[in-house]
Amino acid sequence: MDNESKTYDAIVIGSGISGGWAAKELCEKGLKTLVLERGRNVEHIKDYPTAMMNPWDFKHHGRLTKEYVDKNPLITKCYAVDESTTQFFIEDADHPYVQEKPFDWIRGYQVGGKSLTWGRACQRWSDYEFKAPHKYGYGLEWPIGYDDVAPWYSHVEKFVGVCGNKDGIEAMPDGEFLPPFDLNCVEQYMKENIAENYPDRHMVHARWAHLTEPNEIHLEQGRGKCQARNLCTRGCPYGGYFSSNSSTLPWAEKTGNLTIRPFSVVHSILYDDKTGKASGVKIIDTNTKEEIVYNARIIFLNASTLNSNLILLNSKSERFPNGLGNDNGLMGKYICFHIYRAHAGGIIAGFKDKYVYGRNPTDAILANYRNLKEQDTDYVGGFTTFLGAYRKRVDKLENSDVQIGANYKHAISEAGDWRVYMYMQGETIPKATNRVYLSPDQTDQWGIPLIVTDVGYDENDDKMVADFLEQSTEMLQKMGCTEIGSSDNHQAPGLDIHEMGGVRMGKDPENSLLNEWNQLHLCKNVFVTDGACMTSTGNQSPSVLYMALTARAATYAAEEFRKGKL
Amino acid sequence: MNRRKALKLTAGVVGGTIIGSEIFLTGCVNKEKNTGLFSKVDIDLLDEVGETILPKTDRSPGAKEAKIGEFMKVIVLDCYSPKEQEVFKNGLTELKRKAFMGQSPEERFNYLAQLDKETRNLNLEDSLHFFPMLKQLTLWGYFTSEPGATKALRYNPIPGEYIGCVPYKAGDRAWATR
Numbered sequence: 193m194d195n196e197s198k199t200y201d202a203i204v205i206g207s208g209i210s211g212g213w214a215a216k217e218l219c220e221k222g223l224k225t226l227v228l229e230r231g232r233n234v235e236h237i238k239d240y241p242t243a244m245m246n247p248w249d250f251k252h253h254g255r256l257t258k259e260y261v262d263k264n265p266l267i268t269k270c271y272a273v274d275e276s277t278t279q280f281f282i283e284d285a286d287h288p289y290v291q292e293k294p295f296d297w298i299r300g301y302q303v304g305g306k307s308l309t310w311g312r313a314c315q316r317w318s319d320y321e322f323k324a325p326h327k328y329g330y331g332l333e334w335p336i337g338y339d340d341v342a343p344w345y346s347h348v349e350k351f352v353g354v355c356g357n358k359d360g361i362e363a364m365p366d367g368e369f370l371p372p373f374d375l376n377c378v379e380q381y382m383k384e385n386i387a388e389n390y391p392d393r394h395m396v397h398a399r400w401a402h403l404t405e406p407n408e409i410h411l412e413q414g415r416g417k418c419q420a421r422n423l424c425t426r427g428c429p430y431g432g433y434f435s436s437n438s439s440t441l442p443w444a445e446k447t448g449n450l451t452i453r454p455f456s457v458v459h460s461i462l463y464d465d466k467t468g469k470a471s472g473v474k475i476i477d478t479n480t481k482e483e484i485v486y487n488a489r490i491i492f493l494n495a496s497t498l499n500s501n502l503i504l505l506n507s508k509s510e511r512f513p514n515g516l517g518n519d520n521g522l523m524g525k526y527i528c529f530h531i532y533r534a535h536a537g538g539i540i541a542g543f544k545d546k547y548v549y550g551r552n553p554t555d556a557i558l559a560n561y562r563n564l565k566e567q568d569t570d571y572v573g574g575f576t577t578f579l580g581a582y583r584k585r586v587d588k589l590e591n592s593d594v595q596i597g598a599n600y601k602h603a604i605s606e607a608g609d610w611r612v613y614m615y616m617q618g619e620t621i622p623k624a625t626n627r628v629y630l631s632p633d634q635t636d637q638w639g640i641p642l643i644v645t646d647v648g649y650d651e652n653d654d655k656m657v658a659d660f661l662e663q664s665t666e667m668l669q670k671m672g673c674t675e676i677g678s679s680d681n682h683q684a685p686g687l688d689i690h691e692m693g694g695v696r697m698g699k700d701p702e703n704s705l706l707n708e709w710n711q712l713h714l715c716k717n718v719f720v721t722d723g724a725c726m727t728s729t730g731n732q733s734p735s736v737l738y739m740a741l742t743a744r745a746a747t748y749a750a751e752e753f754r755k756g757k758l
Numbered sequence: 759m760n761r762r763k764a765l766k767l768t769a770g771v772v773g774g775t776i777i778g779s780e781i782f783l784t785g786c787v788n789k790e791k792n793t794g795l796f797s798k799v800d801i802d803l804l805d806e807v808g809e810t811i812l813p814k815t816d817r818s819p820g821a822k823e824a825k826i827g828e829f830m831k832v833i834v835l836d837c838y839s840p841k842e843q844e845v846f847k848n849g850l851t852e853l854k855r856k857a858f859m860g861q862s863p864e865e866r867f868n869y870l871a872q873l874d875k876e877t878r879n880l881n882l883e884d885s886l887h888f889f890p891m892l893k894q895l896t897l898w899g900y901f902t903s904e905p906g907a908t909k910a911l912r913y914n915p916i917p918g919e920y921i922g923c924v925p926y927k928a929g930d931r932a933w934a935t936r
Contacts, residue, residue: 246915247902247935253829254902257836374922420920422936547926550917551936585901585911585932594871595878596811596893604897605818605910607932 200226200451201753202490203473205458205503208305210722210738211494212436212444213348217746218490219444223753226486227441227450228475230457230495231301234280234308236414236437240427242276250275269687270298272309272425280308280425288642289498290631294684295645297498297691303454304437305496306689309425312401312433313733314354315557315576316345316365320564321619321730328563330572330621330652331728332526335699335708338365344740352434352739353410355554356399363394363559363574364732371404372397373554377546378581378610385671386558393561393667395579398554401434401736413439420550433553455479457638460507461491461516461718469717469758470516476638490717490749490758494742497527497723498628501694502643504720505630517705517712523695525627527647528729530690531575531618534657534680536664538673539609540581547583547607555580558614560731562659571655573619574731577664581612612673616660619731621652622693647685690734692726710745717758719745795835795843800850801827803859808896810866818910821896824903830895842886849888907934 201223204214211227218225233239247253254275261268264284273281282299289297300306319338325331342365349368356369375383375397383395402418403410410416415431415438424433431438444450456475462485464471472487493500501524507516515523560574586608589600626648630641661678668676685691698704701713706725712718721742723734730737752758808821808830834846858866873889880887900906907913911934 244915246904246913247907248904251832252836253899255833255837258839259836373920376922379922417919420917421915544928545926547924547930548920548922548933549924550914550920551933552920552922582936583932593875596871596874597867598813598815601812601815601910602817605931606928607926607930 197451198484198486200224200486200488202226202492202749203228203486203488204492204494205473206305206494206496206499206722207303207436207441207452208494208496208722209307209310209436209735210742211305211492212307212440213739213742214492214494214719214721214746215444215450216440217743218492218750219447219449221747221750222447222449223490223750224449225444225451226488227444227452228456228458228473228486229303229305229452229454230478231303231305231454233452233454234302234304234427234437236427236431236435236442237429240429241279242426243423243429245276245426266296267298269296269683270689276423277309277425280427286637288634288636290634290642290644292644292646293648295647296684296686297645298686298689299496303441303452304435307435307735308427308437310435310735311689311733312424312554313399313557313578314349314352314356314367314401314736315399315732316367317341317730317732317737318363318365318564320363321574321728321732324563324573325622325728328567328572332622332696332698332703334727335697335704340708341737341740341744344744345736347743348736348739350407351409352401352439352736353403353406353415354399354736355397355402355404357397359394359396361394361396361559363561363564364396364399364557364576367399369399370402370407373400373402373404373552375556376548376552376581378540378543378612379556381540381543382579382581382612382671383556386667389667389670390561393558395556395558398556400554402553403432413443415439418553420552422551422553424553456484457640458495458503459483459638459640460503461493463507463509463511463516463715465509465511468715470715476640478638481638490753491719492742492746492749493718493720493724494722497691497694498643498645500720500722500724501527501628502630502641504695506641512714516718517714519714520702520705522624522703523705524629525624526622526693526696527626527628527645527691528620528622528693528726529647529685530688530729530731530734531616531620531649531653531656532688532690533616533653533683534660534664534678535613535615536661536668536676536678537611537613538668538671538676540612540671540673541609543583543610552580562656569655569659571652571659572621573652573656573729575616575618575656575660576731576733577614577616577660579612579614581610583610584608612668612671614664614668616657616664617688617690617731617733618653618656618660619729621650622696622728623650628694645686647691649685690723690729692723692729692734695720695724696727697725698727709748710741719749721745795847796831801831803827803850803853804830804892806859806866807853807870807892808900810863810870811893811896812900812906819905821900821906823905824900826896826899826903829899829903830892833895833899842891845886845888846891849892852888901934
């Protein structure tokens with residue numbers, strides 16, 4: 193590493209879904225860009241060892257061993273972790289943190305980060321979501337609105353490839369869509385049944401980052417059509433879904449302006465008193481433990497929500513003793529997330545002459561129908577419902593007391609009842625009391641302070657969960673479902689993997705950390721465009737907004753750089 | 759990238775998979791202290807239990823062809839808790855005491871059908887019993903095995919597209935994966 197350059201035009205901290213976008217935009221605009229990644233390299237296709245394996249190729253047919261689960265009680269709570277995907281998640285012991293209240297922090301430390309294993313839902317925020325927190329008094333006013341982001345949503349959607357249908361729903365604006373995945377016959381029935389019973393509730397096709405019909409721009413990325421295998425979290429050798437690895441990073445690399453440095457955990461961003469700007473980044477090589485400083489005129493922080501908070505809080509200088517840009521002391525506060533606690537489902541009779549071909553990697557969406565244009569419940573905020581139907585295998589031999597043997601085997605080899613399911617993604621209130629901070633005395637194996645999580649649910653969350661359960665059960669009843677079940681699993685925050693905030697955007701440096709271009713108010717050449725920047729959570733899946741905000745900020749940063757202002 | 763090119767790329771991946779998967783699976787090696795739990799005789803016995811639950815028929819192979827005894831051994835050793843292993847082991851002893859291997863196919867069937875009836879509605883969290891374990895392992899192992907997934911069920915590793923509504927008639931095999 194002795195001959196490597198130590199000075200770049202821009203440094204991007206993190207190579208996940210937003211870091212990849214920062215790298216792409218900055219490199220395309222001619223900036224020599226260094227991407228720092230704390231984990232190992234993961235090369236598209238080559239480093240997806242399980243992608244083409246059959247269920248029987250796995251020693252435990254997909255199941256995790258007891259030893260692995262016992263060693264990793266945290267990460268194995270994540271729905272996406274099984275025998276085929278552990279290579280894309282951390283192991284608990286390697287990366288400790290302190291939970292003042294239970295918080296399941298799910299991490300994937302490698303090039304591409306969690307973009308390899310993300311959920312892939314890509315709904316746009318509506319302007320109602322940007323406005324509601326301030327309007328109804330449960331949050332700070334965003335410095336931007338839907339109109340500021342809309343062209344950047346388009347910019348991102350075209351490149352990512354988002355399937356969906358233009359439904360004209362106010363709660364969820366339309367985007368640049370590839371053809372949607374089909375609704376199956378039961379989902380079609382659900383859609384019609386909900387529309388009949390609830391004129392203001394709209395069940396629509398998934399809006400998901402899958403190439404149902406690739407355009408030229410996707411083929412140029414070397415990506416092909418989604419093969420409907422539904423094995424996405426192993427990495428897709430077809431490039432059927434979007435990840436940094438399949439898309440933005442190789443694209444950035446083609447410009448010749450990109451350098452990726454894996455095994456580089458960031459210690460802090462360095463501040464130069466003379467210029468009033470950040471001068472560079474101090475990293476620790478995770479293998480050699482060597483400290484290295486890289487310099488750049490622009491720094492993009494995309495380390496994932498909590499790690500971006502951690503890095504800024506740990507970026508202490510004489511000018512900023514409490515963390516870079518943290519004069520108001522609000523950094524690390526107003527951590528918020530999405531409520532995923534509740535789900536409901538049931539059996540629906542009939543449709544026995546219908547089946548599906550292929551495996552749908554998406555869920556249909558019931559757009560938010562709560563507190564949209566006015567406050568109409570006893571809690572604030574809204575929720576999106578993901579839902580769908582699938583056909584199970586038969587689970588018993590009808591009209592028989594004997595449930596083993598030849599007839600039993602034949603019976604359970606056939607398709608059985610259709611099952612309907614719904615689960616929620618609900619908005620939470622950003623609060624100063626939900627916060628993260630640096631441990632005063634504990635550090636990780638590289639001497640970097642551990643982060644402490646002090647984040648919990650509140651009464652508003654409980655009311656929303658109760659409403660979701662009540663409404664979902666009622667919808668299932670009206671569909672004619674039987675064996676309806678529902679539950680609030682009370683999972684800890686974090687397991688939603690939608691943690692946001694701590695370095696929120698706002699108009700006023702007194703009560704926010706970032707301006708309308710995601711620049712630190714007090715250190716303008718540092719941009720934070722991952723989940724840490726979020727002023728509120730909305731109820732849509734956040735990744736595509738992070739991507740849009742990143743592309744917008746990076747374009748602005750490159751222009752300012754060219755003008756010599758950064 | 760058209761589909762054919764993608765498939766070619768895939769072939770490369772498959773080549774790399776075998777090595778990668780072996781590396782990947784090294785975390786799952788059996789703890790040596792436990793391997794004494796299963797002898798060749800035990801595996802043969804478990805194969806016959808599995809075959810009685812899901813026998814070979816004119817339509818599809820039986821559980822023995824899926825090497826169900828070997829599969830049960832792997833899962834019990836690697837994924838079961840010591841308490842569950844104990845219950846499973848006692849079950850093996852019980853089957854031997856009943857001289858299961860010496861029984862005729864009819865006797866085996868009647869014995870296991872009766873055991874199944876007695877244990878079908880047990881709440882496994884409160885009352886562990888070896889037969890629901892055997893049945894679960896047989897069903898899961900068989901339908902995710904190559905013979906079970908591809909012959910008893912339909913398996914398509916690369917569907918190529920998703921079609922939301924296709925006809926189905928009684929007797930059609932279910933898809934092996936969702």
